[in-house]
Amino acid sequence: MARTQALMIQIATGDSRPISRQIVDAIRMKIATAELQPGAQLPSVRGLAQQLTINPNTVAKAYAELTSDGWLESRQGLGLYVATPRQRLSDAERERRLDDAIQRFVHEVVALDYPPAQAHERLGRELRALTPKKTA
Structure with missing residues (x-):
């Protein structure tokens, strides 16, 4: 139990x-x-x-x-x-949501006046920080 x-x-x-x-x-x-x-x-x-x-x-x-x-x-x-992991959304819906999230992110970054390279590096760092937890 x-x-x-x-x-x-x-x-x-x-x-x-x-x-x-x-x-x-x-x-x-x-x-x-x-x-x-x-x-x-x-x-x-x-x-x-x-x-x-x-x-x-x-x-x-x-x-x-x-x-x-x-x-x-x-x-x-x-x-x-x-729950046991399963694909919760169709591939098309996952793709649509990813596009929406990226568009929201890009609009926020543009409004903050960050250079694309700096935003890309920060995003990559955050995503890499999540990876070890998932494989541990």
Whole structure:
């Protein structure tokens, strides 16, 4: 039986994203970088809400989204667990989302007036920093 995995995530009050989005993004990143392994049990809604000192409905909303997107699976009477990896989106949808994310990134970088080479290096550094976690 899997033990409940403590979730070391932080909520930023100054972040423009809603708290539930911050939770979803943090958990997805932990799963994508293999910090949370398939089969790991997550804290209960109430437990995570107490840890983050937020409303349990906010956690429930984030968990529901992660479950419907296939990142988590609910086991009746046992709780929520990290789902076995699978391709969650079609190739076309993945490509569309990548294009959207790149366009948003490029527009932000242009607005900040960073040279392309510097932005490329910083992006590469951030992506490389994630790689060791995934293979460990």
